[in-house]
């Protein structure tokens with residue numbers, strides 16, 4: 151007997167002891183595997199001249215035996231070799247067992263989440279069965295093998311018994327479940343009936359493309375005997391007939407008006423192994439020179455591995471019902487990598503190989519159309535379901551921003567209006583258009599502040615001061631934000647026609663400006679005049695402080711419009727303080743460019759008077775001490791690290 155791999159064992163434990171109420175999904179999982187196996191064979195037969203299959207014979211069969219308490223799911227698909235039985239059913243094949251291990255550690259006790267997240271497929275059989283026997287014969291193999299396990303101690307693989315898939319052309323797989331005893335909480339009897347299985351198929355597997363067939367008992371009237379008298383009463387008899395239980399039309403071929411949202415939800419959950427139903431379902435069809443059906447979904451939660459290197463974007467690509475590629479990456483731009491779905495087009499050739507997909511003009515045309523469709527769907531959500539859109543943006547907004555960044559700004563025109571930012575003034579998320587529409591007439595830039603927490607940004611003196619001056623500030627807390635702005639450079643605003651009450655505006659391109667940048671002009675004329683006067687009058691003081699701070703700063707200035715802060719740190723040049731912080735956490739930290747820092751003094755603050763007094767009294771040490779403290783505390787307010795906390799504490803103590 152072979153042992154299961156450690157991770158598989160944990161998963162099996164979860165399955166067996168599952169308190170999960172939806173145990174009935176086991177059938178959907180087994181049918182989906184059977185359907186995949188048929189797809190694989192069907193694809194082979196169309197692309198490999200050595201494989202001959204009668205497409206019409208491909209089907210999935212269900213059977214049950216009430217007395218033996220078994221259910222069998224059979225397919226005549228590609229089958230598994232002995233090695234494949236071992237590899238595929240002895241370990242968790244999908245989603246990476248490492249990822250499973252991590253999630254398992256995090257979600258101790260929440261078994262249902264894990265089952266949902268990983269779509270554990272085959273293993274779900276052990277939720278209802280205490281023994282599973284898989285007999286499989288790979289296409290072209292001359293022998294069938296049987297895999298058997300109780301889901302606890304391990305599994306065995308042996309040659310199949312006499313009569314089990316022994317015919318030459320008997321390729322495919324039978325999965326037989328030996329059901330657990332039925333109990334009050336755990337009614338397994340319900341699966342051992344025609345209506346029970348039929349119900350599960352129509353609810354969970356109705357749109358599987360291959361026929362799911364079962365022998366069913368029907369009743370018919372017996373022929374009337376020729377010698378029947380006048381008082382003859384019709385007699386009935388039972389007979390057996392093979393019936394196809396599912397509708398078989400792929401759900402993506404149906405018009406959305408013909409499909410209930412619950413059916414889309416169920417299809418999405420079972421196909422993409424998501425626990426949650428999708429946030430949006432997008433179904434569309436094209437006819438004409440290039441025809442295709444597409445069914446796309448926007449998940450309502452972020453996939454756990456979205457930002458890991460294992461995450462693969464892509465849509466399933468079918469051509470006339472044959473699965474060509476499970477994840478065709480070329481159909482989705484990176485910034486819509488979260489979209490899941492299916493595209494089916496008879497116009498895409500079957501022989502398409504991975505390398506030629508990019509050169510395929512039909513596929514490119516479909517991809518363009520898909521991108522447009524997703525875009526307009528997101529716009530619709532933004533305009534008509536803001537709450538839903540905020541949820542979406544929380545999940546996937548960062549990817550849209552990376553789209554602008556990674557395209558060096560060339561995608562900015564497409565994506566800018568899908569972005570949301572926290573507004574300091576409104577206390578809610580706004581679009582750039584909303585920001586611009588609310589701007590005072592004299593404002594000619596889009597102001598933002600960048601840092602790691604919204605709370606802190608809101609309290610930054612430059613931000614409060616800007617807001618007090620009537621300027622809104624976008625509060626940016628994601629690492630990508632400022633880098634994205636650098637590539638966007640400007641936001642285009644269309645001309646607005648004037649009317650009797652409002653003055654119109656010309657079309658213009660507004661720059662993005664970090665409120666902390668030294669050249670920001672937020673002060674009133676009076677405040678500026680006062681600052682200019684102080685600069686001239688206290689030139690000696692400024693020079694002395696600059697000398698004291700040395701190469702920590704590139705300049706010391708009196709600045710206007712600092713509100714009630716005694717001093718702030720601003721940056722000059724291409725690298726802002728926040729960018730410096732983000733880069734310093736990355737792999738290029740050692741060679742990271744630094745922001746050029748400017749200490750800005752508030753001449754209207756009482757502290758400035760103290761500085762002046764110290765300088766005039768010739769108290770050089772005291773002035774140096776105060777300069778150093780002002781510099782450090784301004785950094786702290788910005789949420790930036792100070793060079794030497796011990797020195798800072800010592801300075802404060804000394805001053806006190």
Ligand SMILES: Nc1ncnc2c1ncn2[C@@H]1O[C@H](COP(=O)(O)OP(=O)(O)OP(=O)(O)O)[C@@H](O)[C@H]1O
Nearest residue numbers: 183184187229238243244268269270271272273323
């Ligand atoms: N009926 C079958 N015919 C052929 N191969 C099968 C069959 N059932 C399972 N397998 C093989 O066993 C593997 C593991 O199946 P399992 O259901 O656990 O995971 P999966 O189908 O790969 O993943 P998921 O269910 O998450 O899509 C499959 O990938 C497939 O290779």
